[in-house]
Amino acid sequence: MGQTFTLHTLGDMSELRGKLGKLGEILVDMGSTLVAFSGGADSTLILRVAHDILGPKATAATAFSPLWSSAEFEGSKGYASRLGIKQIVLNFSDILNDEDFSENPPNRCYICKRGLFGRLMRIASQHDLNCVADGTNFGDAREHRPGMRAAEELGIRSPLYEVKLTKSDVRKLLREMNLPTWDKPSSSCLATRFPYGTRITRERLAQVAEGEEFLKALGLTQVRLRYHGDTARIEVDPTKVGILINGDLRKKIVDKFKELGYTYITLDLDGYRPGSMDETLKNNIELS
Numbered sequence: 001m002g003q004t005f006t007l008h009t010l011g012d013m014s015e016l017r018g019k020l021g022k023l024g025e026i027l028v029d030m031g032s033t034l035v036a037f038s039g040g041a042d043s044t045l046i047l048r049v050a051h052d053i054l055g056p057k058a059t060a061a062t063a064f065s066p067l068w069s070s071a072e073f074e075g076s077k078g079y080a081s082r083l084g085i086k087q088i089v090l091n092f093s094d095i096l097n098d099e100d101f102s103e104n105p106p107n108r109c110y111i112c113k114r115g116l117f118g119r120l121m122r123i124a125s126q127h128d129l130n131c132v133a134d135g136t137n138f139g140d141a142r143e144h145r146p147g148m149r150a151a152e153e154l155g156i157r158s159p160l161y162e163v164k165l166t167k168s169d170v171r172k173l174l175r176e177m178n179l180p181t182w183d184k185p186s187s188s189c190l191a192t193r194f195p196y197g198t199r200i201t202r203e204r205l206a207q208v209a210e211g212e213e214f215l216k217a218l219g220l221t222q223v224r225l226r227y228h229g230d231t232a233r234i235e236v237d238p239t240k241v242g243i244l245i246n247g248d249l250r251k252k253i254v255d256k257f258k259e260l261g262y263t264y265i266t267l268d269l270d271g272y273r274p275g276s277m278d279e280t281l282k283n284n285i286e287l288s
Contacts (some may be wrong), residue, residue: 003272006219013172014174016169016172016282019163019164019165019169020049020163021162021171022162022163023046023049023159023163023165024049024053026157026159026162027054027058027159028053028128030054030056030131030133030157031054031057031130032054032057032058032128032129032130032131033050033054033057033058033059033124033129033130033131033133033157034059034060034088034120034123034124034127034129034131034132034133035047035050035059035060035061035132035133035134035135035200036061036062036116036117036132036133036134036156036240037057037060037062037076037080037087037135037137038062038072038076038135038187039062039072039075039076039079039088039181039186040072040075040135040181040186040187041167041181041182041184041186042080042136042137042160042167042170043134043135044135044174044179044181045135045170045173045174046133046134046135046160047080047085048083048177048179050133051083051085055238056086057129058085059085059086059087059088059127059129060076060080060085060086060088061087061088061089061090061120061123061132062076062077062080062088062089062090063089063090063091063116064089064090064091064093065091065092065093065096065203066093066096066190066202066206066209067092067096067112067190067191067205068189068190069187069190069209069212069213070209072187072211077089079181088120088123088127090120090123092115092116092119095112095115095116095127096200096201096202097231098111098115101115101200102199102201103184103197103199104121104194104195104196104197104198104199104202104279105196106146106196106281107146108146108191108196108200109146109189109191110146110147110149110150112147112189112191113147113150113151114150114153114154116255117132117134117150117151117154117155117156120132120156121155131155131156131157132156133156133157133158133159134151134156134157135157135158135160135163136151136158136160136161137165137166137167137169137170138161138164138165138169139159139166139167140161144155167254171183176191185221185222185223186222186274188274190205190208190209191205192275193208193224193225193226193227193277194226194227194277195226195227195228195277195280196277196280196281198228198229199226204227205257206249207227207260208225208227210260211225211232211256211260211262212224212225212256214253214256215234215236215253216253218249218253220236220240220244221237222236222237222240222272223232223235223236223237223272224272224276226268226276226277230261230262230263230264231262231263231265232260232262232264232265232266233266233267234253234265234266234267234268235269235270235272235273235276236272237271237272238270238272240271244267245267253265
């Protein structure tokens, strides 16, 4: 069993301290857990606190698939290794063979998470771990998240959500812990780059992933490349929109994206916002 987790530098942030205390109590009650660990801010917090409280009875599980950035995957491995946390890697590439998923319906996330969580539950059972926990935070319920329904149906625990920790709370706590992920830009499955109804393939995922990595290498941290057939729609932090029209930088992006196979390269003047592909659903399709 690990040590009881406390923070002494939260000052008068009594509400946040209270949420952290409740999080610890939930993990103690769990006794042992398999944490679905992507390497992002939310899953980093739940894994770190679970490790501090449960010690070796907290294990990380990370899926490897073309749906996720290889850089994110390698980052998760590095973090787990530095903390000495056991990490189980499962190959989830065959999700692309599921026609129901690849056809990219509005409940795509539900189909994916139902399959992934089912495998995680089997892994937890094989390693005598009592439950599976994910990093869903309290603010996620305000977005189009069909995967949350899959988690509820399968009995996946979401401790951050249960104690009402928001993304802002998560970042504050990670900063207090001196963890580098406290200001890490939000990330998401690469399938979210495709309009619903546009088929998802390995080749298209690789095209999007390479384009995003190129943009990040230019210093654009919060970025999405949305796929619209022969058109690439680039979303960046609204404060960074102006720098993309710089002559030299603009030409570099155009040249690279044409090399990747795009005919038209566009900049979304609205900038990055989570779930921009869901905007077409609001008036037409029920988000469930």
